[in-house]
Amino acid sequence: MxxxxxxxxxxxxxxxxxxxxxxxxxxxxxxxxxxxxxxxxxxxxxxxxxxxxxxxxxxxxxxxxxxxxxxxxxxxxxxxxxxxxxxxxxxxxxxxxxxxxxxxxxxxxxxxxxxxxxxxxxxxxxxxxxxxxxxxxxxxxxxNIIPCRFISDKAEYSAFTLRKKVEKLLPRFLVPYPGAVPTDLLRQLPAMESRIEVRYHPGFPETFANQATGAGPIRFKPGEREAQQCMTRFIKTKLAGYDTRRNRPEIDGQSNLSSYLHFGHLAPQRLALRVQKADDGIGSAASFLEELIVRRELSDNFCLYNPDYDNFNGFQRWARVTLDNHRNDTREFLYTPEQFEQAITHDDLWNAAQREMVITGKMHGYLRMYWAKKILEWSGSPDEACEIARYLNDKYEFDGRDPNGYAGIAWAIGGVHDRPWKERPVFGMIRYMNYQGCKRKFDVEAYVRKIKAL
Ligand SMILES: Cc1cc2nc3c(=O)[nH]c(=O)nc-3n(C[C@H](O)[C@H](O)[C@H](O)COP(=O)(O)OP(=O)(O)OC[C@H]3O[C@@H](n4cnc5c(N)ncnc54)[C@H](O)[C@@H]3O)c2cc1C
The missing domain is CATH 3.40.50.620 (HUPs)
Structure with a gap:
């Protein structure tokens, strides 16, 4: 029940x-x-x-x-x-x-x-x-595995505060689904009503105005069955190395399940149950479940209780104050929304990440952080940066238009769910990321080469 x-x-x-x-x-x-x-x-x-x-x-x-x-x-x-x-x-x-x-x-x-x-x-x-x-x-x-309205009645401060509640409630909610209920026990609609036609015809989607610019073919096959297969493949072939490989954009170490989760083709609860069962005890399952449960459900919490989830006003007070204090700082580089969209900045890594998103419909997770932070650094104001990142993320990502996207952008640009860091120009006390840091983390050249070959 x-x-x-x-x-x-x-x-x-x-x-x-x-x-x-x-x-x-x-x-x-x-x-x-x-x-x-x-x-x-x-x-x-x-x-x-x-x-x-x-x-x-x-x-x-x-x-x-x-x-x-x-x-x-x-x-x-x-x-x-x-x-x-x-x-x-x-x-x-x-x-x-x-x-x-x-x-x-x-x-x-x-x-x-x-x-x-x-x-x-x-x-x-x-x-x-x-x-x-x-x-x-x-x-x-x-x-949500733990219902969003139930786990908390307010916007949580950070992953730490939500995690404590998740740990307490998970045994109640991360349970097997009931077996299939036979639908032949259902009363049928009277004959006349069941004859109302399904009003879908294949030509309809072609009337949508927003055509993809520069987009490649769809990388993921849609639907419930494909989602289940993708989940099984991930658990069999990638889960074991997930905790070390997921932050290396030059290799494909993530699950690539976000589009299925976004469109609801796959239930996070099923995925969590399967990953829990496959747990090898070396930390990969725990690290995946942290992303899938704590981080993902924190995004729903953020959007439910913060109607400004998609703009500057949704940031915490300390972040708004520090960003305001640095509004007039000189920007070393300043790009228009069009230059960002066309991936023509001076930074080959940023351009590659933007191109990956436009072509494949999915930017690597690690680079999404770098990508959004650089938009803050290279645009006229934090409000503008937020708007540009939201526009591009929603327009190009298959998993876009999702609470995870709004929370991710608010984290990168507005310090949401994060804490103040050492003060610096433009960013104020918002956590900073740079090219050299990426080079220490992964093989930047290999990633840029990979994207050029797309
Ligand atoms: C600026 C920015 C924008 C983002 N935009 C989106 C977006 O539009 N849609 C989206 O689904 N995610 C977004 N994310 C979160 C994260 O980057 C993606 O969920 C992840 O990269 C999707 O790839 P995957 O399914 O292969 O992830 P995996 O690493 O395999 O993770 C599995 C699942 O865990 C959840 N997850 C992983 N990382 C996060 C995270 N940081 N926050 C919340 N949930 C997470 C997702 O549901 C993901 O599908 C964004 C993050 C940032 C910093």
Missing amino acids: TDPARIFRYNTLPATSGPVVYWMQRDQRVADNWAWIYALEQALKMNQPLVVVFCLLPEFSGAQQRHFDFMIRGLEVTSRTLSDLKVPFYLLRGDPVEQIPPFLECFRAGMLVTDFNPLKFVIRWKQRIAGQIRVPFHEVDAH
């Missing part, structure tokens, strides 16, 4: 008769999805049909066509799985606030279930939908 701590009620209306609708948003999968499991439990308990719906927007925080392609192809896999389970799947187009309430009316739905997303505009959609509908509206956290 779904742990009640996963559930947040957008209203307190009592259950009514009518189909249960699961509005799938962030967790685009059937397997290991607590929101789907909860919706199924409710439909069975109330002896009502279950319907799944997804709302496709023509624009999403600057995402490009290849991101939409990835998502839509993943949704096709999900819709096939649902079809095998005899659960209807509908793809609506447009703003969920305009699409979901009439959809519920059309089905005379008795309940709306959705998954959790801490981004402010998604929360606003849900609040506005809650104001329009007359059926219970429940949100289930299927993205």
Whole structure:
């Protein structure tokens, strides 16, 4: 049974008769999805049909066509799985606030279930939908192992403060998923309603305006099955060396699972359970779980409780003060957003990282820190730096438009979840990184060569 701590009620209306609708948003999968499991439990308990719906927007925080392609192809896999389970799947187009309430009316739905997303505009959609509908509206956290609203009721100061809570609560939440519930016990929709067409046709994604500039082919194959295979490959071939190899961009030591996690094709809880089982006791599993659980869930916490997660005002006071004190410092190099985007700075490492992101859709994790810090160093103000980094990250990364991206940028440019360091020009007391430091950490030349060969 779904742990009640996963559930947040957008209203307190009592259950009514009518189909249960699961509005799938962030967790685009059937397997290991607590929101789907909860919706199924409710439909069975109330002896009502279950319907799944997804709302496709023509624009999403600057995402490009290849991101939409990835998502839509993943949704096709999900819709096939649902079809095998005899659960209807509908793809609506447009703003969920305009699409979901009439959809519920059309089905005379008795309940709306959705998954959790801490981004402010998604929360606003849900609040506005809650104001329009007359059926219970429940949100289930299927993205965090420990539900985000439950683990903490405030923005955590650092990984240290969240880690303490994670350690206490993990045994309750990092548990196996229940076995598959047979969906043939579900009541079926009346014949007329089940004939409403799935409003997806293959030509639709081509109408998206944001074409990728200079992008290479999609590096990852989308969908739940591909995600599971990628996870298995990582555990078999890379987990053992993860703690030493993950910070070396010239080799491919990371899991490359972030796109699947971002689009919800893979459940972090499943990944954590598999990694825990494969633990070799030499530290790699622990170091991976630190990133997957503490760091990732800290990002959701940051975005949920800090509506300025994507701008200067979201930084802590000490960081705003120190950055303000250095606003007028002379910048040795100053680049426009276009020069950054075209990767034409004086720094071959920075340019290579930017090119890696544009071409492959995934910049190496270690370089994301260097990349964002140099944007701070080489732009006119910290506010501008934040905006440029957010724009590029959201536009090019497959895993962009994600709490991890906003928290990562706020960490690099605004010292969020970090502490003050030795004061220096432009950065003030924000942690500094430089080219020489990278050279000590990894083979910079080999990385630059690798990217030139793409
Ligand atoms: C400036 C900046 C921007 C970033 N932008 C994004 C982004 O848009 N989307 C995104 O998912 N991550 C982002 N990150 C965090 C991190 O770099 C990526 O999650 C990671 O590189 C993804 O590759 P991977 O799946 O191979 O990672 P692995 O090293 O294999 O880690 C596995 C998973 O752990 C989580 N994780 C790892 N590192 C972090 C971290 N520092 N913070 C939070 N979670 C982490 C991710 O879910 C990741 O998929 C950003 C970090 C910085 C500093």
